[in-house]
Amino acid sequence: MSKNTVLAVMPFTKEQQEQMKETYPQLNFIFTDYKSVTEEEIKDAEVIIGNVPAAQLKNADKLQWIHLNSAGYDAYVGEGILPKKVILTNSTGAYDVAVGEHVLAMTMEVSKKLHFYRDSQLKCEWSDYGEVLPLHDRRVLIVGLGGIGGYYGKLMKALGNNIVGIRRNIKVKPDFVDEIYTFDMLDEQISLADIVVLALPASPQTNGLMNEERFKKMKKSAMFFNIGRGSLVDMEALYQALEQKQILGAGIDVMTPEPLPAEHPLWKLPNIVITPHISGQFHLPETLTRIQKLAMDNLEAFAGNAAYRNVVKR
């Protein structure tokens, strides 16, 4: 019986590769990356770990299971992309720490005006920007209490803030959450918050969630952060809210479009910090470790010894 082939399209470290090969000697591992992977390799694989181009999967006749390195899976669930028999799993959870920490850092940057001080530094200017905001006792509204929003909430709670969560299912209130509401309370809660954080996936329901009306409900002293998807926010409304100082400041890692064109007026507003959708990816080494852990757990499932984790229903 020939060995099943596992095509890993991921920047796993040498150590991680060795660990996988040693744990599963009955499998034939091929390690490559997104740019180098060939159609031939995809066609020959029983297992794929990593996001290969979805269009190339139609010829993957041997494929039994694919594990995505992303949490998102939209590109892989359309009609005719993957045969029904193929198991699809994703990496939900792997990015919680990386993205949660990133938005924590952005929260602090805007609260303490470090972006203004950086601007002055580049001009070699010793300038005082006056009053700053505390990092404790703030009312923090987290819209979307999944892994990422939840991790941010835990950190902000540990620093002494009040955490208000909005999500669909409020039957279980996590320990770090002070108050929890469903989406029908969103408008009211937006008007009470010092910090509003969107940590939702893209969906028809969340599309344009933060619009002109909702930015106007925010306190003038409040800050806004988006670490979900660009589609959650009406970009023109965000621009107006900041430009007219309806809100104090913002930090966004996701936007529409991406990359943000050089001529987009948002770049030039002083009271926003923009990062180019880098909070996730593999920029925090721990993320790769977490994805490998998920992949290893699911290799155990492929070997017939466990149930698959993070199965995408389709």
Place this chain on the structure above:
Amino acid sequence: MSKNTVLAVMPFTKEQQEQMKETYPQLNFIFTDYKSVTEEEIKDAEVIIGNVPAAQLKNADKLQWIHLNSAGYDAYVGEGILPKKVILTNSTGAYDVAVGEHVLAMTMEVSKKLHFYRDSQLKCEWSDYGEVLPLHDRRVLIVGLGGIGGYYGKLMKALGNNIVGIRRNIKVKPDFVDEIYTFDMLDEQISLADIVVLALPASPQTNGLMNEERFKKMKKSAMFFNIGRGSLVDMEALYQALEQKQILGAGIDVMTPEPLPAEHPLWKLPNIVITPHISGQFHLPETLTRIQKLAMDNLEAFAGNAAYRNVVKR
């Protein structure tokens, strides 16, 4: 019997002023600020709250007690400045939250490369700076475990880091500290730390503490922060450590000289964030609240009902 006069040279809010007047109707309060205060007012006061020019105190014949809004008191303890009978108290503790939070924010900014992303933003550039550092499980060396260093340590502990403290008296280890050492272990601990934070006062003993040799002991991947006093650091050694990438990055709020001249080469180094000695002052409104609390407690002492807090021995 005429009322004793309390000259408050501080930006107390109207509310805070009312509270003080209502609590002590037997006292005659004069509220002014550093720029407006007159020699005549100082001469007539039994009590001064706030840092008036030290040189003007020599004619303060009626003065019984002065409360400084600063933690530092060097300017007030020299020969012939204050008569021995005058009680001198200071505001140690009032700045712990403001300065501790500021250095926390700088730690996150450098860890997540937010200063680089800000630089790109000013150029309207969508650029990816790659790997970032985690905000947890770091070995954080705090040199000087007073109120400010301690507050920062508490916050970093709450986020899941390992706290190593250096101070003179190690008989009592605070709960948030994992390891505590005296100054003879400084060099060894510097070589082990991911984050080195100086939170010491200026003194002949701490002058030039961070020199070329000690920067060379730091890990290449480590970060350095100074929130104590500029005199703690050999500025040329700091410049060399950053310029030659002996260390990963730095954040400083205090330096020599202040203001840092526009032509100073430190401004232009990419891997340092500089703030112009603004972490303290009254920039966090809570600081003023804390100073007022100290002043109120000591007004109770002036009334004979309590012991003075924060008495400076001289």
